[in-house]
Amino acid sequence: MVEVLTIIYLTYSFVAMYFLFLFLLIYIPHRKKIFLYPETEKNYSLSIVVPCYNEAESIGETIQRLLDSNYKGLKKIIVVDDCSTDNSYEVIKKYAKKYSRVLAVQTPKNTGRASGAKNYGFKFVKTNLIGFVDADSYPDVNAIGRMIGFFDDEKVGAVTSQVLVKNRNNLIEKMQAIEYKIIVFTRKLLVFIDAIYVTPWPLAIYRKTAFDKVKGFDESNLTEDIEITWHLVYAGYTVRMCVPALVYTIAPSKFKDWFKQRIRWNVGGLQTIKKYNRTFLKKGMLGNFILPFFVFSWGLGIFGLFVLSYRIARKFIVQYLSTKYAIGAQTAILTLRDLNLTPNVLVFFGLMILIFSIWFTLLVLFRLKEKEFKQHSLWDMFSYMFIYLVAYPFLLVISIYKFLRRKQTW
């Protein structure tokens, strides 16, 4: 009989191989289309809403980047101060005074989350399209213009951009820089099968009628950018992604901030799964791919963590006891004879997946090469693959705990 653990390992190998093959099969025929974007003759009017809470240091540069945008249809930049306690609102007002396209507004009281400020800003929008840019994100001069052509297709409800990390000084920032690129690339590949699952905060543009139809952002959700994307897909819209539309954002620099942000993302993901669970295996790509993709990723991540922890704990206990007994019996604690380097089918599968994953990571980094930044070092890539990704399932467990205890706030 094959052991239960072997069956579990084989199942994980199968799932990992499946996703690698899926991305490969999508990539090969579409590799030349990844950087394409449709040009348009139409002139869509656009408003950009920038929610801001205590971002005095970055908000000025964000507004300036939007003012520098070469998209002529950008009519209004609505900067919503969510009752900041620093001088953000003063900075915003200075820009509003200087530039007529900038509108400074303030929420009557702090909404406690970005979606509240975004929905508040939406009240002032009178254009065909509405975009959202984070107060610490910096779109390229031509980013917005490149995204607009996608709206020529009436079915398109939202267009997202290529979000990259601006700050890359310490290891955690460098690992996130790699992670963001992997996310960008895989998200773009998922677009080709209509399975995009998020329109991230740093820069996303929505058709106003579609935004109206889904009644804006769900303020009870911690990841309104995931929720609204699922909502749009649920409502029958498609979502597109424009890789040449670059936006740089500030990623958390400290472990504590990164941890808090990821817990928020994951709890928000769980809220969204819960909200749309009725569509499971029912409603187009949302129910047949996006939702199962999320649910299985979670399930496998957490189950895998428990299996791994169980195995490590057992090994550790046996090693600890063996050491204790070996000292008592005056014999060697470890010898070369204890090593077993005989390979097996799981090692072969594991090696194949590892090589494939490294190749995929290198492919992504090569395809999303940037002129402004140095290439990622081998150490950064190693840290990302073997520390960052391995640590992730722990976040999932904590997120589930927080989700069940309803503890997570913004």
Next chain:
Amino acid sequence: MLSNPKNAIWEAFLLTGVVFVIGLLLGISYENGKIDQINEYYADSEISLTDIMAMNKIIDTKNLSCEVLIDSNLGFADKIYEEVRLLEKYEDSGKISDGMKLAHKKYDLLRTFLWVNSGETLKRCRNFSVVVYLYEYESDDLIQKANQNVWSKVLYDLKQDVGRDIILIPIAVDSNLTSLNSLVGRFDIESFPAVIINDKNVLTKLSSVEEIKKYL
């Protein structure tokens, strides 16, 4: 490649299935190769054992010295000790075929034979010791596992130390062999691992090499 990009979902599933099955078949074939290798060793060892048993029978009638008999037993014990170590390594890494378990059982039977035969040799020729190490191969008890890890190291050290003065025979008691169970039953052992020295002394408490040497 089909025209609808969404077909990639099913194509990937099929491709994974094909690669997975090929991988499994290669894995089974690789493991079977290892089983074949062990079976070849086993066949050779079986011949050696039969030879030693025959020698034991003729020692009374022919002018066969104890030295030759002890050498044969020692050589055989050392040979199958190494073969079983290799088998256990293969078994540890063997994940999808069951052949190794059967080979393990066959070796346990072979070692039981060796134990019986060494006991007879011991009666005739007194200048060596037989150390039988009884352990549970499929134990899930972590304390027992750790205990067995250390016992096997101590006995290996003992073997390195006294070399040709002992015949070391490790046997897994959970092989479900009637002959082995009857043999072990004679010693009233309540827990494993246990070490039986010269069919007289039974050690169940982990001991150092020096302590074990006192019983040789």
